[in-house]
Amino acid sequence: MTIGIIGAGSMGAGIAQIAALSGDEVILLDQTILAVEKGLEGIKQSLDRLLSKQKISNLEHQEALQRILPTDDAQQLRSASLCIEAVFEDMAVKQSLFSDLEKIVPQDCIIATNTSSLSVTKLASCLRSPERFAGMHFFNPPALMPLVEIIPAAQTALAVTQNLLETATRWGKTAVVAKDTPGFIVNKVARPYYSEAIRMVEEGFATIEEIDEAMTSYGFKMGPFTLMDFIGHDVNFRVTESVWKGFFYDGRYKPSLLQQRLLDAGYLGKKTGRGFYIYDGTTIGELTDFSNEKKETIFWRIISMLVNEAADTVYMGVCSQEDLEKAVTLGVNYPKGLFAWGQELGMARIVENLDAMFLLYHEERYRVCPLLRTLAKL
Numbered sequence: 230m231t232i233g234i235i236g237a238g239s240m241g242a243g244i245a246q247i248a249a250l251s252g253d254e255v256i257l258l259d260q261t262i263l264a265v266e267k268g269l270e271g272i273k274q275s276l277d278r279l280l281s282k283q284k285i286s287n288l289e290h291q292e293a294l295q296r297i298l299p300t301d302d303a304q305q306l307r308s309a310s311l312c313i314e315a316v317f318e319d320m321a322v323k324q325s326l327f328s329d330l331e332k333i334v335p336q337d338c339i340i341a342t343n344t345s346s347l348s349v350t351k352l353a354s355c356l357r358s359p360e361r362f363a364g365m366h367f368f369n370p371p372a373l374m375p376l377v378e379i380i381p382a383a384q385t386a387l388a389v390t391q392n393l394l395e396t397a398t399r400w401g402k403t404a405v406v407a408k409d410t411p412g413f414i415v416n417k418v419a420r421p422y423y424s425e426a427i428r429m430v431e432e433g434f435a436t437i438e439e440i441d442e443a444m445t446s447y448g449f450k451m452g453p454f455t456l457m458d459f460i461g462h463d464v465n466f467r468v469t470e471s472v473w474k475g476f477f478y479d480g481r482y483k484p485s486l487l488q489q490r491l492l493d494a495g496y497l498g499k500k501t502g503r504g505f506y507i508y509d510g511t512t513i514g515e516l517t518d519f520s521n522e523k524k525e526t527i528f529w530r531i532i533s534m535l536v537n538e539a540a541d542t543v544y545m546g547v548c549s550q551e552d553l554e555k556a557v558t559l560g561v562n563y564p565k566g567l568f569a570w571g572q573e574l575g576m577a578r579i580v581e582n583l584d585a586m587f588l589l590y591h592e593e594r595y596r597v598c599p600l601l602r603t604l605a606k607l
C-alpha cells in the first residue's frame with residue numbers, strides 16, 4: 230500500500246515510521262524540505278533506538294528508511310491509497326489542505342485526519358467526496374502508544390471505517406471506534422482525572438503532593454499534577470476548553486481558573502521548568518504525613534468521577550464498553566478498565582458518593598449517568 234503522510238512533525242513522523250516498518254511505501258510531505266528532513270531525522274533516531282534495543286534488525290531499519298520518500302511536492306501523493314493528515318490543529322488550515330488534496334489523489338484514496346479536538350464531520354464537509362474521510366487518532370508518541378481511535382464522520386462510508394480499522398490492526402495497533410464527539414473517547418473520559426484533582430486543591434481540601442501521592446498509591450502511573458505538568462498546561466488546558474465548548478458549555482467539563490493562571494504566567498509545566506511543581510531540584514511544597522482517610526477520600530472523588538464519565542461515554546453511544554476499557558488502559562495507561570474498576574469497588578458505592586457530592590454542591594458536574602444508576606442496581 231502507498232501511504233501519504235501530510236505534516237512531518239512529531240505525530241506525522243511517528244505515523245510514517247509505523248507504516249514503513251509494517252512494509253508500506255510512505256510519501257512524507259511537509260511544506261519545506263527542511264521540515265520534512267527534520268521529521269526524517271527523528272524517524273532515523275527512533276529506528277536507531279529500536280535497533281539498539283534489538284526490537285528490529287539491521288535490515289528492517291534499512292528497509293523502513295528506504296520506504297519513506299520525503300518531499301515538499303504534494304503532487305507526489307497522486308499514487309496514494311490512504312493519506313493521513315497531521316498538520317497544525319486548525320480547521321481552516323486542514324480544510325484548505327483537503328480541498329487541494331482531493332484534486333491530486335485517486336478517487337478511491339481514503340483521507341484521514343489525526344485531529345485530536347476538531348469535529349471530523351465539519352472537516353469532512355469541505356470534501357467533494359466526504360464519504361472517503363474519517364478520523365484516525367494516534368497518541369503521542371505514535372510509535373510507542375498502542376491505541377488508535379477511528380472516528381467516522383457523519384458522512385463516512387462503512388467500508389472506509391472498516392479499512393482504517395484493518396490498517397491500524399495491520400500496523401500492530403489496537404483500534405477502537407469512537408463517535409465524532411468532543412474529545413472522542415480518551416480525551417473525554419480522562420477529563421475528571423485532572424479537573425476533580427484541581428477542584429480539591431482550589432477548595433483547600435488537599436495539596437498537589439497529597440493528591441499525586443494518593444492516586445499513585447492506587448496504581449495510577451502518574452498523579453494528576455505531575456501528569457498535567459508533563460503534558461503541558463497549554464495542551465491540557467486547551468483540550469479541556471475544547472471539550473467544554475464542544476459539549477455546549479456542559480458544567481462537567483468546565484476549565485479551572487487555577488490552570489488558566491498557570492497559563493497566564495507562562496508556567497506551562499516541565500518544558501518551561503515550572504508548572505504546578507518547580508523543576509529545579511526544589512519543590513514548592515513537601516509531602517507531609519496525611520491520613521489514610523484523606524487519601525481514600527481523594528481517590529474516591531476522582532475514581533467516582535472517572536467511572537461516571539466512562540458510563541456516560543457508553544450511554545451516549547460514543548463507543549462500546551469493550552472499546553472504552555481498551556481505550557483507557559492503552560490510551561492513558563490506567564491500571565484497570567473503568568467499568569472493571571467500578572464493579573470491583575461497587576457501582577452502588579460510587580453512585581452514593583456522587584449523589585452526596587451533588588447534594589452538597591448542586592452542580593452539574595456531579596450528576597450521575599443513568600447507565601451508572603442501572604449498573605448500581607444489578
Ligand SMILES: NC(=O)c1ccc[n+]([C@@H]2O[C@H](COP(=O)([O-])OP(=O)(O)OC[C@H]3O[C@@H](n4cnc5c(N)ncnc54)[C@H](O)[C@@H]3O)[C@@H](O)[C@H]2O)c1
Pocket residue numbers: 235236237238239240241258259260264314315316317318319322326343344345346366367368369
Ligand atoms: N502532539 C500530540 O500529542 C498529538 C496527539 C494526537 C494528535 N495530535 C494532532 O496531530 C496533528 C499534528 O500535531 P503535531 O504535534 O505533530 O504538530 P507539529 O507542529 O509537530 O507538526 C505539524 C507539521 O505540519 C506541517 N504543516 C503545516 N501545514 C502544512 C501543510 N499545509 N502541508 C504540509 N505540512 C504542513 C508543519 O510544517 C509541521 O511540521 C494536530 O492535528 C494535533 O492536534 C497531536
